[in-house]
Amino acid sequence: MDMHKLDGTGKKRWGWGAIAGLTMALAITAPSIAQNVQNMSLGRGFRDDPATMKGTAGGRVSLASIAGITDNCRGFANTAPNHTVTLTDNFPALDILVRPDNINDDPTLLIKGSNGDILCADEEGGGRRPQINSRLVKGSYQIWVGSKTPNQSFNYTLSLSEARQK
Template identity: 60%
Template sequence: MNVSKIGHSNIFNLGWGALAGIAITLTNVTPSFAQSTLNLGRNFRPDPATLDGNAGGKVSIASIAGIADNCRGFANAKPNHTITLTETFPLMDFLIYTGNINDEPTMLVKGPNGIVICANGEAGGRNPQASRRLPKGIYQVWVGSKNINHSFDYTLSLSEIRQK
């Protein structure tokens, strides 16, 4: 009888050990759709603040935005970044940089009170840029590509002054 208790106890301990190992393994897995978050107040440093990510996807940015006006390209369904502005900014400048001239990035920013900002590189160069007064609140940013399922790395630069 003692032998069966010892055997059962060992199986139980191995079971918990295995479960702990699985839990540790699962916590170390980063999903490909993970987004980064950033909180900004006025006069933040360093300025510009930068966030890196991977652009592209298969969902139409116009469908995510809910409008078609200048909302071009394709992104993932989930936003790449969530940015919380803790104060109203007289000017917030969003600028996307890529390392390859053929990447053709696009950008969508959705914020409180129905704010929708779309940008692509057609207006003032190849890097999408949007500058405007923004109230405090939570903003979601999608970075896409003009071509469906075209993936590439980028840097999102955020500044209180218009960037060049």
């Protein structure tokens, strides 16, 4: 199907139907674009502490299989990480906390560092808020926020701070 129209000069021009079809196609693909990894770069003494990012947790792949270990990596997420955080300095302590938007949702957390570090959390922050407080070295960290149940999804806020969060 030709999405162009010939104008009076014999040149092809986009017709309104083609523009509407293109707009519809973009609208349909927009949600998959919105699920791309969110990136953040942090150095020591970063402003707006805690730094936050929002996302949607959950998926069908076990965090243990993504991590390549079975110890303390519970939950399910998508294969792609929810976030990538690049640390431009070594952090003697960085506190990473997941707060679900709905208190009844039960998130889990996996962090994989470019240096091979693997950190997992499940409710260590008390209640239903997984939390990791750890020394982290300069580098890139992929972060997955999972759900306890496969294919369950919910919204959350990921919070990173140089101080212990409650």
